Structures are given as structure tokens and as C-alpha cells.
Amino acid sequence: MSDAHEHRGIFPVRRVEAFADGVFAIAATLLILDVVATGSPLSEELIRIWPSYAAYVVTFVLIGVAWVNHGTLLGLVDKTDRTFLILNIFLLTTIAFLPFPTRLLAAHLLDEDAEAATLAYGLTLLVTSLLFNALWFYGVLRRGLLSPDVDEHVVQGISRSYVPGPFIFIGASAVALVSPLVSAAIFTLATFFYLVESSLFARR
Amino acid sequence: MSDAHEHRGIFPVRRVEAFADGVFAIAATLLILDVVATGSPLSEELIRIWPSYAAYVVTFVLIGVAWVNHGTLLGLVDKTDRTFLILNIFLLTTIAFLPFPTRLLAAHLLDEDAEAATLAYGLTLLVTSLLFNALWFYGVLRRGLLSPDVDEHVVQGISRSYVPGPFIFIGASAVALVSPLVSAAIFTLATFFYLVESSLFARR
Amino acid sequence: MSDAHEHRGIFPVRRVEAFADGVFAIAATLLILDVVATGSPLSEELIRIWPSYAAYVVTFVLIGVAWVNHGTLLGLVDKTDRTFLILNIFLLTTIAFLPFPTRLLAAHLLDEDAEAATLAYGLTLLVTSLLFNALWFYGVLRRGLLSPDVDEHVVQGISRSYVPGPFIFIGASAVALVSPLVSAAIFTLATFFYLVESSLFARR
Amino acid sequence: MSDAHEHRGIFPVRRVEAFADGVFAIAATLLILDVVATGSPLSEELIRIWPSYAAYVVTFVLIGVAWVNHGTLLGLVDKTDRTFLILNIFLLTTIAFLPFPTRLLAAHLLDEDAEAATLAYGLTLLVTSLLFNALWFYGVLRRGLLSPDVDEHVVQGISRSYVPGPFIFIGASAVALVSPLVSAAIFTLATFFYLVESSLFARR
Numbered sequence: 001m002s003d004a005h006e007h008r009g010i011f012p013v014r015r016v017e018a019f020a021d022g023v024f025a026i027a028a029t030l031l032i033l034d035v036v037a038t039g040s041p042l043s044e045e046l047i048r049i050w051p052s053y054a055a056y057v058v059t060f061v062l063i064g065v066a067w068v069n070h071g072t073l074l075g076l077v078d079k080t081d082r083t084f085l086i087l088n089i090f091l092l093t094t095i096a097f098l099p100f101p102t103r104l105l106a107a108h109l110l111d112e113d114a115e116a117a118t119l120a121y122g123l124t125l126l127v128t129s130l131l132f133n134a135l136w137f138y139g140v141l142r143r144g145l146l147s148p149d150v151d152e153h154v155v156q157g158i159s160r161s162y163v164p165g166p167f168i169f170i171g172a173s174a175v176a177l178v179s180p181l182v183s184a185a186i187f188t189l190a191t192f193f194y195l196v197e198s199s200l201f202a203r204r
Numbered sequence: 205m206s207d208a209h210e211h212r213g214i215f216p217v218r219r220v221e222a223f224a225d226g227v228f229a230i231a232a233t234l235l236i237l238d239v240v241a242t243g244s245p246l247s248e249e250l251i252r253i254w255p256s257y258a259a260y261v262v263t264f265v266l267i268g269v270a271w272v273n274h275g276t277l278l279g280l281v282d283k284t285d286r287t288f289l290i291l292n293i294f295l296l297t298t299i300a301f302l303p304f305p306t307r308l309l310a311a312h313l314l315d316e317d318a319e320a321a322t323l324a325y326g327l328t329l330l331v332t333s334l335l336f337n338a339l340w341f342y343g344v345l346r347r348g349l350l351s352p353d354v355d356e357h358v359v360q361g362i363s364r365s366y367v368p369g370p371f372i373f374i375g376a377s378a379v380a381l382v383s384p385l386v387s388a389a390i391f392t393l394a395t396f397f398y399l400v401e402s403s404l405f406a407r408r
Numbered sequence: 409m410s411d412a413h414e415h416r417g418i419f420p421v422r423r424v425e426a427f428a429d430g431v432f433a434i435a436a437t438l439l440i441l442d443v444v445a446t447g448s449p450l451s452e453e454l455i456r457i458w459p460s461y462a463a464y465v466v467t468f469v470l471i472g473v474a475w476v477n478h479g480t481l482l483g484l485v486d487k488t489d490r491t492f493l494i495l496n497i498f499l500l501t502t503i504a505f506l507p508f509p510t511r512l513l514a515a516h517l518l519d520e521d522a523e524a525a526t527l528a529y530g531l532t533l534l535v536t537s538l539l540f541n542a543l544w545f546y547g548v549l550r551r552g553l554l555s556p557d558v559d560e561h562v563v564q565g566i567s568r569s570y571v572p573g574p575f576i577f578i579g580a581s582a583v584a585l586v587s588p589l590v591s592a593a594i595f596t597l598a599t600f601f602y603l604v605e606s607s608l609f610a611r612r
Numbered sequence: 613m614s615d616a617h618e619h620r621g622i623f624p625v626r627r628v629e630a631f632a633d634g635v636f637a638i639a640a641t642l643l644i645l646d647v648v649a650t651g652s653p654l655s656e657e658l659i660r661i662w663p664s665y666a667a668y669v670v671t672f673v674l675i676g677v678a679w680v681n682h683g684t685l686l687g688l689v690d691k692t693d694r695t696f697l698i699l700n701i702f703l704l705t706t707i708a709f710l711p712f713p714t715r716l717l718a719a720h721l722l723d724e725d726a727e728a729a730t731l732a733y734g735l736t737l738l739v740t741s742l743l744f745n746a747l748w749f750y751g752v753l754r755r756g757l758l759s760p761d762v763d764e765h766v767v768q769g770i771s772r773s774y775v776p777g778p779f780i781f782i783g784a785s786a787v788a789l790v791s792p793l794v795s796a797a798i799f800t801l802a803t804f805f806y807l808v809e810s811s812l813f814a815r816r
Contacts, residue, residue, distance in 0.1 A: 015221070015275050017627070022229025025634025029642065029708045030233065037716065042725035046732055057705055064701035071627050086399055089268035093261055096233045104241065113246035120250055195698060219425070219479050226433025234437065290603060293472035297465055300437045308445065317450035324454055423629070423683050430637025438641065494807060497676035501669055504641045512649065512658075521654035528658055 016088060017074055023092045024067040027099060028060050034103040051109035054188070059102040062125075062191045066095060069132065069158075076154070077140055078147040087139040091131040097124055105184065114180035122173030122183065129165030136162055220292060221278050227296045228271040231303060232264050238307040255313035258392070263306045266329075266395045270299060273336065273362075280358070281344055282351040291343040295335040301328055309388065318384035326377030326387065333369030340366055424496060425482050431500045432475040435507060436468050442511040459517035462596070467510045470533075470599045474503060477540065477566075484562070485548055486555040495547040499539040505532055513592065522588035530581030530591065537573030544570055628700060629686050635704045636679040639711060640672050646715035663721035666800070671714045674737075674803045678707060681744065681770075688766070689752055690759040699751040703743040709736055717796065726792035734785030734795065741777030748774055 035052040039045035070091070077084075101124045104117035136158065140146060146155070168190050176183035239256040243249035274295075281288075305328045308321035340362065344350060350359070372394050380387035443460040447453035478499075485492075509532045512525035544566065548554060554563070576598050584591035647664040651657035682703070689696075713736045716729035748770065752758060758767070780802050788795035 011272065011276060011279065015225070015279075017630070018222070018225045019229050019271055019275075021627070021630045021634055022225055023233050025631050026230055026233035026638055027236075028704075029635050029638040030236070032639075032642070032708055032711050033237070033645070035709075035712045037712075040725070041728070042716065042720060043728040046728055056709065060705045060708065061701055064704065067631060068623065068697060071631075072623060075623065075627075085272060089265055089399070092232075092268065093264045096236055096264065097239075097260065099236050100239045100241075104246065108246060113244070116245070116247040116250055195701070215476065215480060215483065219429070219483075222426070222429045223433050223475060223479075226429055227437050230434055230437040231440075234440070237441070289476060293469055293603070296436075296472065297468045300440055300468065301443075301464065303440050304443045304445075308450065312450060317448070320449070320451040320454055419680065419684060419687065423633070423687075426629070426633045427637050427679060427683075430633055431641050434638055434641040435644075438644070441645070493680060497673055497807070500640075500676065501672045504644055504672065505647075505668065507644050508647045508649075512654065516654060521652070524653070524655040524658055 011080055011085070013074055013077055013080055016080055016085070017071070020070055020074070020088070020092060021067075023096050024063055024070070027096045028063040028067075030099045031056050031059055031063075031102055034099060034106045036106075049106075052106035054184075055102050055106040055109070058188050058191050059098055061195055062187075063095065063098060065191065065194050066128070066132075072158070073136060073140065076147055076150050076158075077145045079145055081143060081145065083143060084135070084139045084145060087131065087135045091128070091135055094124060094128045094131055098128075100124075109180065109184060115176055118176035118180040118183045119173055121187065122169055122176055125187070126166060126169040126173060129162075129169055132165065133162050215284055215289070217278055217281055217284055220284055220289070221275070224274055224278070224292070224296060225271075227300050228267055228274070231300045232267040232271075234303045235260050235263055235267075235306055238303060238310045240310075253310075256310040258388075259306050259310040259313070262392050262395050263302055265399055266391075267299065267302060269395065269398050270332070270336075276362070277340060277344065280351055280354050280362075281349045283349055285347060285349065287347060288339070288343040288349060291335065291339045295332070295339055298328060298332045298335055302332075304328075313384065313388060319380055322380035322384040322387045323377055325391065326373055326380055329391070330370060330373040330377060333366075333373055336369065337366050419488055419493070421482055421485055421488055424488055424493070425479070428478055428482070428496070428500060429475075431504050432471055432478070435504045436471040436475075438507045439464050439467055439471075439510055442507060442514045444514075457514075460514040462592075463510050463514040463517070466596050466599050467506055469603055470595075471503065471506060473599065473602050474536070474540075480566070481544060481548065484555055484558050484566075485553045487553055489551060489553065491551060492543070492547045492553060495539065495543045499536070499543055502532060502536045502539055506536075508532075517588065517592060523584055526584035526588040526591045527581055529595065530577055530584055533595070534574060534577040534581060537570075537577055540573065541570050623692055623697070625686055625689055625692055628692055628697070629683070632682055632686070632700070632704060633679075635708050636675055636682065639708045640675040640679075642711045643668050643671055643675075643714055646711060646718045648718075661718075664718035666796075667714050667718040667721070670800050670803050671710055673807055674799075675707065675710060677803065677806050678740070678744075684770070685748060685752065688759055688762050688770075689757045691757055693755060693757065695755060696747070696751045696757060699743065699747045703740070703747055706736060706740045706743055710740075712736075721792065721796060727788055730788035730792040730795045731785055733799065734781055734788055737799070738778060738781040738785060741774075741781055744777065745774050 035049070035056050037045045037049055037052075039048065080088075101117070101121040104113075105121050108114050108117035141155070141159075168186075172183050172186040172190065175186060239253070239260050241249045241253055241256075243252065284292075305321070305325040308317075309325050312318050312321035345359070345363075372390075376387050376390040376394065379390060443457070443464050445453045445457055445460075447456065488496075509525070509529040512521075513529050516522050516525040549563070549567075576594075580591050580594040580598065583594060647661070647668055649657045649661055651660065692700075713729070713733040716725075717733050720726050720729035753767070753771075780798075784795050784798040784802065787798060
């Protein structure tokens with residue numbers, strides 16, 4: 001197959017960056033539409049809806065971390081091909097889907113629908129992390145899109161940090177069936193762990 | 205007419221890319237606002253609204269494919285003129301319109317309004333594909349905006365892939381009058397066909 | 409005053425372009441949220457809401473034309489200063505305001521509130537065109553931000569095309585008090601006149 | 613620690629600019645969704661909802677000023693590190709949160725919930741200004757991300773202009789407990805003071 005070669009120069013990485021930057025930034029910024037305060041009096045309502053704030057902050061940071069990872073990945077690639085573009089569109093489809101389960105979590109974390117809401121949130125993250133792995137291991141590494149000057153340690157650091165994602169999210173989703181609040185706490189911890197300690201940031 | 209010449213250097217292709225990237229990315233990301241789950245219990249509602257997920261994924265991918273095509277087209281052009289900018293604005297108008305018929309499809313695919321919803325979706329895609337053809341055959345080829353170094357095979361590959369669009373969408377729209385579900389299935393297949401196999405991707 | 413000099417190199421025109429591109433593209437794309445079809449049966453509702461489609465298309469094209477003008481203006485400037493940035497922020501404030509009067513027009517063009525809706529639309533466009541004039545005549549020309557190599561004919565063409573705007577929009581707003589539909593027709597004609605024939609496009 | 617060095621070249625400032633530009637532009641443009649006119653007759657409703665217009669304009673300009681400050685800060689930095697990226701994500705989280713308290717202010721400035729709405733608005737601005745200070749003093753200056761060729765006077769001008777922010781916003785928030793309208797007036801004055809006179813603009 002020579003897709004990669006054929007595309008070279010026609011569809012530059014720079015354009016993929018621009019579209020992806022847009023989708024990540026818009027998906028993150030749309031999250032605020034999920035924060036709604038219609039109860040009365042407002043002072044009590046603003047305290048009552050704390051799950052909305054938590055869901056907003058955690059998901060915004062999570063999209064921010066995902067954007068940094070995606071941007072790092074694009075920075076290591078110097079051409080695109082058909083498979084890469086297809087996997088990338090599906091990844092962006094799940095990123096842009098996140099405002100929906102976040103809205104469910106914000107609205108239902110404390111009511112009888114908490115289990116379904118947390119499960120929907122967890123499964124979306126599971127699909128997101130599976131597509132990140134597919135884009136990296138199959139779309140980039142297997143198909144040879146990596147720039148020739150990329151340090152092998154950087155590649156290994158990214159690979160190591162991508163593998164646990166699906167397991168964390170499938171685990172946290174399973175916990176949702178027992179305790180939605182504990183599941184939500186795991187999502188929060190995982191997000192801040194990835195933000196602060198992950199080798200995604202530290203090993204480069 | 206010497207519009208093309210007069211604009212050269214004043215309104216660069218790079219700016220058209222930036223605006224178009226924004227519209228494509230925002231239109232795709234706004235689609236999630238069409239996915240709504242207000243019924244109860246949530247666990248059943250999340251299964252019941254499967255047409256929302258299908259309409260979201262198909263339209264997001266479709267906008268992604270349209271964005272790749274649009275970006276490829278812009279990559280072959282090294283100047284803009286008045287006609288090109290006008291056709292481009294109308295094309296973006298229909299792209300940004302897509303969240304509306306997608307919302308209709310998500311809400312009505314399984315009720316008595318399915319025919320009207322599917323028809324609205326199909327006609328929007330028909331207009332989109334007609335404008336893509338107008339932008340390419342009239343705006344770019346006829347008016348000579350193509351970069352001098354573009355390979356003739358690339359031009360022919362794009363031309364071949366643009367022509368069937370209107371026929372597919374007028375056909376699928378007609379089918380909506382008989383069976384909305386079959387029509388929706390054709391839109392889905394056409395989108396994934398364009399995504400995976402189309403000469404839009406493969407022949408370059 | 410030496411603001412312009414002090415800013416040179418610190419706040420590049422390129423960044424203003426990026427922010428403006430975002431605001432124009434988002435404002436245009438948000439317009440689709442103003443197109444709402446909740447009546448039943450859907451087939452009749454989709455015909456009944458034709459003012460929504462008209463308001464959507466006209467305002468989208470109008471924002472597109474405004475974006476081309478704004479982009480052309482930025483292309484003639486090679487530095488920014490405080491006054492320019494302030495006028496630019498106010499201009500973007502009115503551009504991003506447009507989805508609101510468009511929503512009013514879409515909802516009320518055919519009911520007893522048509523006069524108020526059309527007037528709100530016209531006054532927003534009036535303020536927009538006044539700010540375009542302020543940005544160009546005061547922010548750019550008077551304060552000397554023009555690139556030294558800009559052709560005097562281009563400058564005169566833009567000046568000639570900016571002056572009629574406020575008069576057209578104050579006139580069309582006044583007409584709204586007599587006949588909202590005639591006023592809306594003038595807005596539509598003005599938009600397509602600017603799009604197709606205006607010296608904004610033709611004289612450069 | 614050598615994060616800064618390790619990131620150099622992998623995660624360029626240019627990408628942070630693109631994401632930040634997106635979030636600032638989208639947050640500002642989403643504000644228009646907070647302006648709602650559903651009362652009747654429309655002519656009276658459009659006057660009655662003046663707090664919506666005020667909240668829209670003030671917050672849009674405020675986000676515009678914040679964007680100029682953020683862009684200036686990024687223009688002085690020639691590399692990013694983990695701490696900078698984390699602080700930056702939290703800053704963007706609060707910027708994108710602004711449409712929520714703005715919606716509260718627009719809806720409640722004149723009713724019995726004005727105190728809670730104004731307080732929510734003030735506290736969001738307080739957190740925003742604290743994160744701006746953290747990003748500048750800790751993320752940039754303390755950790756040495758400043759480009760070597762930046763003029764010391766520019767650095768001092770920015771430092772001087774950042775310090776009063778938290779005090780202004782904590783003061784205005786406290787005033788909200790006594791008089792929401794006076795508090796809102798202070799936010800308005802502070803915004804236009806920053807826009808017109810602040811050393812953020814003038815001293816560079």
C-alpha cells in the first residue's frame with residue numbers, strides 16, 4: 001500500500017492539527033452548557049448542583065489532557081495517510097461526544113439514574129482510550145508515519161502510558177454498577193493522575 | 205475578468221482554510237447538542253435513543269469526510285477570487301446547517317415524522333454535494349485557480365469522485381418517501397463508503 | 409502616543425486574525441441553533457418555519473461577507489495598537505451578538521412581534537457597520553497602522569464601500585416600523601448586493 | 613527538574629496558542645446563548661432584559677481583555693513545561709466557565725436571587741485572576757520560561773497589572789452581599805478600566 005506516500009504533501013499534518021484543535025476546544029467549551037441552575041432559591045441551588053461543577057472541571061481537564069496527548073502524537077508524525085485520517089475522525093467523534101455523558105453525570109450523579117449516567121460516562125472514555133491506542137499503535141507505529149528523528153525513549157514512554165487507559169476505564173465502568181459515586185471518584189483521580197504524574201508528561 | 209489576479213496576495217488561501225476549519229469543526233461538535241436523553245428511567249432511555257447516536261456518528265463522520273475533501277481542494281489552489289469565495293460561503297452555509305436535519309433525524313427516525321425528517325436530511329446533503337461540485341468544477345477548474353504544479357491524475361480522481369454525490373443523495377432522498385429507515389441506511393453506507401473506499405482518499 | 413510602536417512584535421496581527429476567525433466562524437455556526445422545528449406534523453412545520461431558513465442563510469452569508477471584509481482589513485495592517493484592539497473587540501462583540509436578533513427574526517417575522525424583531529436585527533447591523541467604519545477610518549487610517557506597501561486604490565475602494573453601510577441599515581431599520589417584511593427584504597438584498605457586486609470584492 | 617527542557621520542541625507554544633484562542637473565542641461567542649427573550653410583547657421584553665445585554669457586553673469584553681493578556685504572556689514565552697500546561701488548562705477551565713455565571717447575572721440581576729448570581733460571577737472572576745497570577749508568577753517567571761530577549765520593563769509592567777486583580781474581584785464579590793447592583797457596576801468599571809487604561813496595554 002502506498003497511501004501514505006500518495007497523501008504526502010496533499011493533506012498536511014498542520015491541517016489535521018487545526019481541525020483537531022477546533023474539536024477539542026469546542027467540545028471542552030460546550031461543557032458549560034451542561035451546568036444548569038434553574039431551582040429556587042438560587043443560593044441553595046448553586047450548592048445543590050455541585051456534581052455539575054465537578055463533572056465540568058473533571059471533563060474539561062480530561063479533554064485538555066487528551067488534547068495535549070493528541071498534539072504530542074501529531075508532533076511526532078510528519079505525514080498522514082487514509083488509515084490515520086479515518087482513525088483520527090473516529091477519535092474526534094468520541095471526544096466531541098463527551099458533553100453528552102457529562103450532562104448525564106451532572107444531572108443524575110445523586111439520583112436513582114446515577115448508575116446509568118456513570119456507566120455512559122465510563123463507556124465513552126473506554127472507547128476514547130481504545131481509539132487513542134488504535135491511532136498510536138496501528139495508525140502511527142505499525143504504518144510507519146513516525147518522523148525519522150523521533151527518540152525511541154519518547155515512543156516507549158507514550159506506548160507505556162497509553163496501554164493502561166482502557167483497563168482503568170473498563171474497571172471504573174464496572175465499579176459504576178456497584179457504586180456510581182466511587183466510580184466517579186475513580187474517573188476524577190485518573191484524570192488528575194494523568195494530568196500531574198503520567199509519563200505522558202513526565203518522560204519526555 | 206481579473207478578480208483572481210486582483211485578490212492575489214490580499215485574501216490568501218490560508219485565511220479561507222482557517223475560517224473553513226472553524227465552521228467544519230464547530231458544526232461537527234455542535235451535533236452533540238442534538239443527543240438528548242430526558243426520559244425515565246435513564247437506563248432504558250439511553251437504549252431507546254439509539255437513532256440519536258447513529259445520526260450523531262454518521263453526520264460527524266460525514267462532516268469529517270467533507271472537511272478532508274474541502275481541505276484537499278484548498279490544498280490544490282494557490283489563489284482565491286470573488287466567485288470562489290462566494291461559492292465557498294454558500295458551501296459552508298450548508299455544512300453549518302447540518303446540525304438541524306441531524307436533530308430532526310435523531311428525534312423522529314422512529315415516529316410518524318420519519319419521512320419528513322429523512323427527506324430534510326437528504327435534501328441538505330444534496331445541496332451540499334451540488335455546491336461541492338460547483339466549487340470544484342466552476343469555482344476552481346473553469347476559472348483557473350489550480351496551482352500550476354498539480355498532477356492531472358489528482359484532478360481527474362477528484363472530479364470522478366465528486367460527480368456521483370448528487371445522484372446518490374437524490375436517490376436516497378427519493379427512497380425516504382417509501383422507507384425512511386432504508387433511506388437512513390443508504391446515507392450511512394454512503395458515508396462509510398466515502399470514508400473508506402472512495403477515490404477521494406484512494407486515488408491521490 | 410507611541411502605543412503602536414510599543415505593541416509592535418508583542419501582539420502580532422496573526423493572533424488577532426486567529427481570535428477573529430474563531431468568533432466569526434462560531435457566531436455563524438451557532439445560527440443553526442436558532443432554527444427550531446417543534447410543531448406537528450413535521451412536514452407542515454418544516455414549511456411553516458421558512459423565515460428561520462431565510463434568517464439563517466442571510467445572516468450566515470452576512471457574517472461571511474463581514475469576515476472577508478475584516479480579513480481584508482487585517483491583511484492591510486502590519487501592526488496593532490491599543491485603540492485598534494479595543495475597537496476590534498467591540499466589533500467582535502456585535503458580530504457575536506448577531507445570533508440573538510437572528511433568533512428573534514426567525515421566530516417572529518410572521519407574528520405581531522415582527523416590528524420589534526426586525527428593528528432589533530437592523531439596529532445590531534447598524535452598530536456593526538458603525539464599528540467597521542470606526543475600525544477602518546479611525547483605528548487603521550487615522551492612526552497609521554496601514555502597511556507602507558498598500559495600494560492607494562485599495563484604500564479608496566474600501567473607504568467607498570464602508571460609508572454606505574450605516575445609511576442602508578438605518579434606512580432599513582426605519583422601514584421596519586412600517587413593514588417588517590419589506591425591511592427584511594432590504595436586509596436580504598443588501599447582503600447579496602454586498603456579496604456579489606460590492607466594491608469590497610470587485611475593486612481590489 | 614528538567615521538564616522544560618524535555619518538552620522543548622515537542623509541545624510548541626504555537627499549539628497552546630491555537631487551543632487557547634479556540635477556548636477564549638468560543639467562550640465569548642457562547643455568551644449570546646445567555647441572552648433570551650421569551651416574554652410578550654417582544655418590544656417590552658427587549659427593554660426589560662437589559663441586564664442580559666449588559667452582562668453579555670461586559671463579559672465579552674472581559675474575555676477579550678483576558679485573551680489579549682493571555683496572548684501577550686504566551687508571546688513572551690518560548691517553551692512550555694508540565695507545570696505551565698497544567699496551570700494553563702485550569703485557567704482555560706475558568707475562562708470557559710464564565711458563560712454560566714453570566715447567564716445567572718443576566719437572568720437574576722433584578723430579582724431576589726441577584727445576590728447569589730453576582731457572588732457566583734465575582735467568585736469565578738476571582739479564581740480566574742488568581743490563576744492568571746499563578747500562571748505568570750509561578751508558571752512563567754519562577755520556572756524560567758521567559759524568552760531571553762524580553763525587556764525587563766515589560767515583565768514589571770505585567771507583574772504590576774496582575775497583582776490588583778484578585779483584590780478588585782474579592783472586594784466586588786464582598787460588595788455583592790450588600791448591593792448586587794453596585795457590585796455589578798464595579799465589575800463593569802473594572803473591565804473597562806482594564807480595557808482602556810491598564811498598564812497591560814499601555815506600558816508595553
